[in-house]
């Protein structure tokens with residue numbers, strides 16, 4: 247079995263490549279290394295290429311002839327998407343079309359797509375299920391929805407094309423053996439920032455908003471360990487290959503932690519009482535974002551192993567220390 251992984255040198259893609267390798271599948275990573283790293287590709291071959299470069303992409307796909315494609319390569323910074331929407335529609339939507347067209351030419355029929363909880367915007371009902379209306383509040387979320395809609399149309403037009411879209415909630419943590427983890431130069435994410443503050447790389451951590459309608463006034467998120475998320479991708483792949491139908495799945499544990507709870511745990515894990523400052527709300531943050539995760543558990547038999555904030559932060563901390 248051969249699997250093409252776009253973005254396999256990035257944070258989530260590299261954890262999936264690691265799991266695919268453990269199953270002895272043949273893997274080819276296609277990544278432009280804009281945010282990924284060659285050392286993160288623990289299994290299989292890496293081709294450095296851009297999805298916008300159709301010739302290289304086509305040659306790669308036709309030479310490798312994968313049985314399935316797992317598509318992670320994307321731009322993911324919400325605030326940047328607001329400033330540079332064209333970049334997001336080009337990279338996340340148009341470049342995915344390149345890939346899908348080439349897959350069609352090469353007769354590849356199985357596709358796993360990296361989507362996001364950002365497709366829901368500010369959901370009315372919590373926990374949010376997969377049937378909630380898609381009302382994104384930034385171009386990042388819209389760029390992902392557009393791809394989901396394209397996939398839906400291809401699946402209805404082509405009997406044997408099948409896809410699974412995985413909508414990620416707040417992904418965090420790192421490989422237990424500390425070989426791979428989040429390595430963005432500038433991270434906007436809470437756990438990474440807290441740990442960078444503990445490490446002294448940032449002077450203080452700001453809490454974006456303490457006046458939300460939540461028990462302690464700070465936002466609540468559903469933090470999921472990256473290895474559990476990677477496992478969900480393998481299950482989705484197996485499901486489609488065994489005859490399952492195209493579908494969309496939330497990837498989260500179904501419960502959340504507030505910003506203050508995450509900070510307390512980061513202080514406990516690191517043993518460092520780093521500086522925290524209360525600041526104003528960040529634009530576009532819903533007060534609570536928690537996945538209803540019964541669908542993925544039922545249909546894919548997803549049985550997460552690391553639903554434990556302390557473990558998530560511990561693995562992220564070991565990785566963060568190794569980075570410096």
Ligand code: UDP
Nearest residue numbers: 434435436439452453454465467505528531
């Ligand atoms: N957050 C914060 N300080 C930071 C970074 C994030 O208070 O330096 C908050 C943010 O407002 C949100 C939560 O932490 O409520 C998670 O944010 P993150 O950027 O990690 O993920 P998002 O939920 O935006 O995808």
